[in-house]
Structures are given as C-alpha cells and as structure tokens.
Amino acid sequence: MAAPDRVVTRAPADIPLLQASGVSFAYGRMPVIEDVDLRVSPGEFVALVGPNGSGKSTLVKLLLGSLIPAAGEIRLFGVSPRDVHDRWRLGYVPQRPVLGSEVPATVEEIVATGRLARRGWWHPLRREDRAAVRHALGSVGLAEFAERPVNELSGGQQQRAFIARAFASEPQLLVLDEPIAGVDSESQRRFRDSLLHLMHEHGAGVLLVSHELSAVASDLDRVVVLKGKVLFDGPPSKLTDEGVSLGVHPEDLPLWLEGLR
Amino acid sequence: MPWPVSALPYPFELGFMQRALVAGIAVGVFAPMIGTFLVQKRMSLIGDGIGHVAFAGVGAGLIASVWPVWTALAFAIGGALGVEWLRSRRRASGDLALALFFYSGIALGVVLVSLGGGLNASLLTYLFGQPLTVNDSELSVILTLGLGIVASMLALRRVLFAVVTDEDWSRVSGLPVGFVNNVLAILTAVAVVAAMRIVGILLIAAMMVLPVASGQVLARSFRATLRWSIAVSVGSVIAGLAASRFWGTAPGGTIVLIAAAVFAIVAVIRRSVAPRLPATEEVDG
Numbered sequence: 001m002a003a004p005d006r007v008v009t010r011a012p013a014d015i016p017l018l019q020a021s022g023v024s025f026a027y028g029r030m031p032v033i034e035d036v037d038l039r040v041s042p043g044e045f046v047a048l049v050g051p052n053g054s055g056k057s058t059l060v061k062l063l064l065g066s067l068i069p070a071a072g073e074i075r076l077f078g079v080s081p082r083d084v085h086d087r088w089r090l091g092y093v094p095q096r097p098v099l100g101s102e103v104p105a106t107v108e109e110i111v112a113t114g115r116l117a118r119r120g121w122w123h124p125l126r127r128e129d130r131a132a133v134r135h136a137l138g139s140v141g142l143a144e145f146a147e148r149p150v151n152e153l154s155g156g157q158q159q160r161a162f163i164a165r166a167f168a169s170e171p172q173l174l175v176l177d178e179p180i181a182g183v184d185s186e187s188q189r190r191f192r193d194s195l196l197h198l199m200h201e202h203g204a205g206v207l208l209v210s211h212e213l214s215a216v217a218s219d220l221d222r223v224v225v226l227k228g229k230v231l232f233d234g235p236p237s238k239l240t241d242e243g244v245s246l247g248v249h250p251e252d253l254p255l256w257l258e259g260l261r
Numbered sequence: 262m263p264w265p266v267s268a269l270p271y272p273f274e275l276g277f278m279q280r281a282l283v284a285g286i287a288v289g290v291f292a293p294m295i296g297t298f299l300v301q302k303r304m305s306l307i308g309d310g311i312g313h314v315a316f317a318g319v320g321a322g323l324i325a326s327v328w329p330v331w332t333a334l335a336f337a338i339g340g341a342l343g344v345e346w347l348r349s350r351r352r353a354s355g356d357l358a359l360a361l362f363f364y365s366g367i368a369l370g371v372v373l374v375s376l377g378g379g380l381n382a383s384l385l386t387y388l389f390g391q392p393l394t395v396n397d398s399e400l401s402v403i404l405t406l407g408l409g410i411v412a413s414m415l416a417l418r419r420v421l422f423a424v425v426t427d428e429d430w431s432r433v434s435g436l437p438v439g440f441v442n443n444v445l446a447i448l449t450a451v452a453v454v455a456a457m458r459i460v461g462i463l464l465i466a467a468m469m470v471l472p473v474a475s476g477q478v479l480a481r482s483f484r485a486t487l488r489w490s491i492a493v494s495v496g497s498v499i500a501g502l503a504a505s506r507f508w509g510t511a512p513g514g515t516i517v518l519i520a521a522a523v524f525a526i527v528a529v530i531r532r533s534v535a536p537r538l539p540a541t542e543e544v545d546g
Contacts (some may be wrong), residue, residue, distance in 0.1 A: 064433050088434020094430055103301045103473070105426060114501040117435045121420040149481050151383035169434075 006046055015078045016041050017173040017205040018063060022164035025058055032058045034229050035072070040173065040205040043194070048209045049173040050226035051257045056209050057095070059226065060177050062078030064092065090117035091204075093163050093172030093177045102148040107161045111136055111146075113149075116181070129189030136167035163191065167198060174198060174206045188215040194217075211254045227260050273364045280400050281392035281459075281512065285457045285498040288456040289406040293490035294414050295452050296469030297476065297483070298445060302425040307344060307446075308466030309361040314340030314366035316462050318454075319387045321375030329387060330402060333396060337450035345446040346483030347420060349439065357409035390513030392502065397456055403427060406455035410448050421445060422483060460513040468494060471520040478524070493523050 018040040025032050033055040040046050050056050061067040062074060065081025076084050084090065090115075114127045114136065125133075137143045138158040146154065150161055159179055166174060179191065192215045198204045213220065214237075223239050224231035232239060240247045265446065273282050280518055318336030322329030330495060335481045340362045348360035395403070412420070424431045432438045448501040449469075456465045476517075477488030503515030508515075 027497075066433065084435070087433075090433070090435075091431060092433045094427075094433075100305065102305075103297060103477045103483055103486045104481050105301075109483050110426065113419070113426065113431075114434070116420055116423055121423075121436055122416070124282065125419070147482070165430075 008063070011092070015075060016075070018207065019071050019075045020059075020063065021075075022190045023062060023069045023074060025062055025067060025070050025150075026054075027058075032228070033062075036230055037233075038063075038224060038230070040207050042172065043199060043203050043204050044205045044221045045199060045216070046205070046207050046222045046224060047213055047220050047224060048207060048224045049211060049213070049253065049257060051260050054227045054260075056226055057177065060175060060209060064090070064175065076083070077101055078179050088169040089172045091166030091169060091174040092165045092174040093159075093174070093179045104151065106147050107150055107153070107164075108133065108137065109143055109147040110150055110161055111164045111168050114165035118169040132170060133168050136164040139167060139197050141165045141190040141194075154184075160187055160190060160194075163194065168192065170202055171198075172204050173201070175209075176206070177209045179208070179210065183260075187213075188212070192219065211219070211257065215252060225257075226258075269537075272503045277393050277395075278502065280395045280397070281502055284395050284400050284403045285392055285459050285502055285516070286495055287403055288459045289495035289498040290491055291407045291410040291414075291455055291471075292465070292468040293472040293476065294487065295449055295496040296473045297487050297490055298393055298414075298421050298425050299449065299469060300473045300477070301422075301483075302445075304359075305329065305470045306356070306359055306466060307341070307449055308453055308469040309542055310344060310363040310452050311341050311364070312369065312457075312465045313363050315450075315453055315457060316370035316388070317366045317373060318460070319384065319457075320370045320377060320445070322371055323384065324377040329383075330457070332335055333387070333457060334451065335338075335367075335453045337454050338447055339461075341446035341450040341459040342443060345442050347463050355478075387457055388461050388463055389511060390457070390459050390464065392459045403455050403458070405462055406451050410455070413444065413448055417441065417444060423459060426474050436494065443493065460516055463488075464517045467517040467520065471517065472497065475520075475524045475527045478527050485541050493527075494520065497523060 016039050018038070020038040023036045024034045036059060038048070038059070048056055048059070053076055057205055058067065062069050063076065063081065065076065065084070074081055112125065112129075112133050115125060115133055118126060119129055134146075137146055140163050142157065142160055142164060145157065150158055153161065160240065163176070163179060166176075174195070195208075195216065195232050196208055196219060199206060208216065213223070218238060222234060222235050223241075224230060225231065244253060262276060262283070266279045266283060269279060269282070273279055283343045296305075296308070299305060301305065315337040317332040318333035319329040321336065322332035325332065344358045344362050347361065420436055420441055423436055424438050425445075428438055452469070453462075455467050456468060458466055472490040472494035474492045476486040476488075480486040498516050499518040501519045502512055504519065505509065505512040505515040
C-alpha cells in the first residue's frame with residue numbers, strides 16, 4: 001500500500017518538486033482558496049504574491065502538509081506531503097519564526113539544527129555536516145556571526161540565519177514565507193545571491209512568498225498571483241505587459257495587489 | 262562510601278552527609294540539564310506542576326503501603342504526558358494545561374493523605390526534602406535514575422534543542438516533535454521523583470530553573486548555558502549542604518536559597534560590568 005509512495009533520494013528532473021492540482025480549502029464555511037493549481041519544477045524560481053487575506057499562508061500550509069485540502073491534490077516530490085520520508089529535501093523559512101529565546105543560542109547552533117533531518121537526528125554531526133553549516137552561513141554572509149547569540153542580531157541578520165538553517169540541509173525545494181519583509185537592502189542582496197547559489201549549484205526549486213520582489217525581479221521564472229484563486233501564472237515579463245512593474249518601482253507591485261482587494 | 266568521598270573533611274566527614282552530598286550532586290547535574298530545555302520551551306513551571314502530581318502519588322503509595330517513590334514516579338509520568346498531550350493538541354495553552362494538573366494533583370494528594378490518616382513525618386520528607394536521611398538503597402535509585410536522565414539528554418540534545426527552540430519549523434522539517442516532547446516530559450517526571458528526597462516536591466522546580474536563570478546570564482550560547490547552569494547548581498548543592506550543617510537549617514530550602522542568591526549576584530554583576538546591547542529598532546519581540 002505504502003510502497004508506491006516511497007520517495008527515492010534523487011528526484012527525477014521531470015517530476016515536479018511541488019504540484020497542487022485543483023486545491024480548495026475552507027476554514028469552517030469560509031472558503032479561503034478555490035481550485036488552485038501551482039507547480040514548481042527543479043531549478044525553477046517561482047514567486048507567489050497576493051493581497052493580504054488572499055490565502056497565501058493557507059496555501060503554504062497546505063503545500064507543506066500542515067493542513068489537508070478539502071478538495072484537490074498536492075504532491076510534494078511526487079507523493080502526498082505527509083508521506084515524504086526524506087523531509088530534508090524540503091527547506092522551509094517560516095514567516096516570523098517564534099523562537100524560544102529565553103536561553104541564548106548562537107547563530108551556528110540554530111543553523112546546525114537544519115542539518116539534523118539530513119543526517120538522521122539520532123546521529124552525531126560529522127565533519128561534512130559542520131562544513132555544510134559553515135557553507136550555509138557563508139552563503140548568507142553570516143560566517144563572522146557564527147558565535148554570536150541570535151537575539152543580538154538585527155532583524156535582517158536573524159532572517160538570514162533562518163535562511164541558512166534551511167540551506168544547511170542542501171534542500172531540493174526551498175519554500176520561503178515572506179522572508180524579506182522589512183529587511184534592509186544589504187540583506188536583500190545577500191538573500192538573492194544565496195538563493196541563486198542554491199538553484200545553480202544544487203538545481204533546487206524555489207517558491208518565494210513575498211510582496212517585495214524588486215531584489216529578485218530579474219531572476220524569477222514565474223509569478224503566481226493569488227486571490228482565493230490563481231489570477232495570473234506566468235513569466236514576470238507578461239505581468240509587466242499588463243503594466244505591473246516588479247523591479248523598477250518596488251512599490252508598484254504591492255499597490256497593484258492592493259487594487260485587487 | 263567509597264574513597265574519595267569517605268575521606269572528605271568537615272562538614273562532609275559523616276556517612277549521612279556523604280550520602281546527601283553524592284545524591285545532591287547527582288540532582289545538581291540532571292535537574293538544570295533538563296531545566297535548560299524546559300526554560301527554552303517556556304515551560305519553566307512544569308517541574309512544579311509535576312511535583313504536585315507526584316505528591317498525589319506519594320499519598321497513594323502511603324495508603325497502598327507501596328514505596329512512595331514508585332507510585333510518585335507513575336503519577337508524575339502520567340501527569341507529565343497529560344500536560345504534554347493537552348499542550349500539543351492545543352486543547353489548552355501551556356500554562357493552563359499545567360494549572361489543570363497542578364491543582365488536580367495537589368487536591369488528589371490532600372484527599373489521599375487524609376484517607377491515609379493525615380500528615381506524618383514520612384510525608385514531610387517528600388514535601389520538603391530530607392537529604393540527610395537518604396539511605397543506601399534510595400541513593401542507588403537516585404543515581405540510577407540520574408544516570409538514565411543524563412544519558413538520554415546527551416543522546417537527544419541536538420534534536421531536543423531544535424524542537425524546544427522552534428517547534429513548528431521542526432515539524433515541517435520532519436523531526437520527531439511528538440516523540441521528543443514526550444521523552445522530555447517523561448525525563449522531567451523522572452527527574453522530579455529522583456530529586457524529591459533531596460530538595461522536596463515543593464522546591465524541585467527551583468533546581469530545574471534557578472541555576473538556568475544564572476546560566477543564561479553568564480553564557481552566550483546554549484551549550485555554555487547548559488554548562489554554567491550545571492556548575493551553579495552543583496555549587497549551590499555543596500554550599501547549601503555545608504551551610505545547613507553549620508547553621509542547622511533545612512538543607513533543601515538552603516540549597517534553593519543559595520541558587521537564588523547566585524542568580525541575584527550574577528545578574529547585578531553582569532548588569533554593572535557589561536550591560537546587554539540595546540536591541541536595535543529592527544529587532545522585534
């Protein structure tokens with residue numbers, strides 16, 4: 001019964017990393033998203049945008065398996081999200097991580113937790129794990145902050161630490177939920193560089209949920225506009241044809257999205 | 262007592278002081294070890310809640326003429342898993358879940374004790390701790406349970422850290438969140454019961470939390486917090502036992518007061534020597 005759903009470690013390039021087909025979900029009787037299709041393939045960089053209350057966060061929870069769709073089907077690495085055994089293949093950067101922060105924890109300690117699912121949480125971390133953690137720290141420009149307590153960092157630096165935590169497992173799919181909201185431009189540039197690095201070096205696919213696409217506008221393969229339903233799914237150039245700028249005027253997209261409300 | 266404990270000078274030259282010292286040091290190591298993870302999980306008071314449930318277990322043991330340590334252990338593990346179940350199912354918030362067990366436990370304990378003929382001296386040793394009357398078989402139980410706790414914590418420390426630091430992310434990342442939380446709950450219950458005879462049910466939580474309060478002031482990493490907490494805790498046990506011998510005070514209470522005093526001192530020194538960096542505007546809650 002479970003055998004066909006088993007995940008092999010190396011995903012074939014022709015199977016989408018993430019595929020939602022006709023997905024609907026409602027909180028009680030309030031429909032939140034209806035008949036949503038979404039697809040992220042290996043090496044693809046997809047942005048998911050939408051006005052506030054458009055169902056983006058709900059969709060992310062469905063895609064990750066935290067919620068079960070009322071209708072439709074979600075395949076993560078070709079299987080149902082809850083049947084994915086090698087969860088390290090998924091890197092996840094939450095919107096605003098609620099950290100237990102009573103006890104000081106260094107950036108390196110936080111980022112190293114990203115390696116646990118890959119290594120097997122009952123195994124001690126080995127030299128290559130340490131190297132992967134250092135590599136992840138370097139790719140977000142936090143190498144010199146490794147020994148600093150996370151709560152002494154700025155908001156942008158903290159967010160980069162959480163991105164590094166997701167990088168540490170060298171994921172095949174990265175899902176980022178509003179990772180650069182309110183982050184300074186230096187951090188945004190680092191963020192872009194590290195995403196491109198992950199895509200080019202590891203062939204990973206990226207799903208970025210964000211309003212602020214100016215830093216990555218020229219790198220996106222597709223933009224998906226969500227407002228309960230998918231209003232648009234295509235290359236950014238096609239969105240530009242409709243008069244929406246992602247790059248030159250950073251405020252343009254949020255304004256346009258608000259106009260959809 | 263084997264050498265070198267047997268060769269210790271005053272105030273630890275007598276057999277009962279030496280047994281108290283060995284048992285106390287064991288508690289001094291494993292209580293803050295668990296406590297560091299509980300504090301990070303914002304469940305600092307769970308030791309107290311479990312202590313109250315364990316009190317009901319002691320009452321049950323006294324009625325049933327079973328060694329109360331075993332009944333306390335059974336009640337404490339049941340209570341700890343119950344709190345974790347309520348918390349993880351979001352049936353109740355962490356502190357409300359605690360309160361439910363906390364008050365039911367103490368009420369059940371009072372009822373059971375009244376059925377068993379009311380308060381007696383043996384019950385008081387569980388409530389307030391009496392390390393000076395620990396006998397060899399109790400000492401071996403404390404050491405065995407303590408060794409089990411330390412070994413489990415060392416084996417699970419990385420995944421425990423991930424789960425108590427960011428539970429939602431850990432779940433998405435495929436870490437065994439439910440299993441780890443239940444193991445932590447069970448270890449907390451075992452620690453409460455193992456420490457019960459030393460500091461007493463009413464003060465157990467203090468040894469899980471107060472040294473960690475000092476540790477997180479002194480340290481700048483999770484690992485260092487663990488080490489500092491254990492150092493402060495073991496130091497408080499040794500100083501507390503010695504002080505109670507000098508002045509004839511209750512050992513459990515003296516140990517906890519010293520741990521609290523250490524926190525007051527390190528907090529004041531830390532503040533005057535190296536004030537914490539003010540949070541930048543970008544940092545929020």
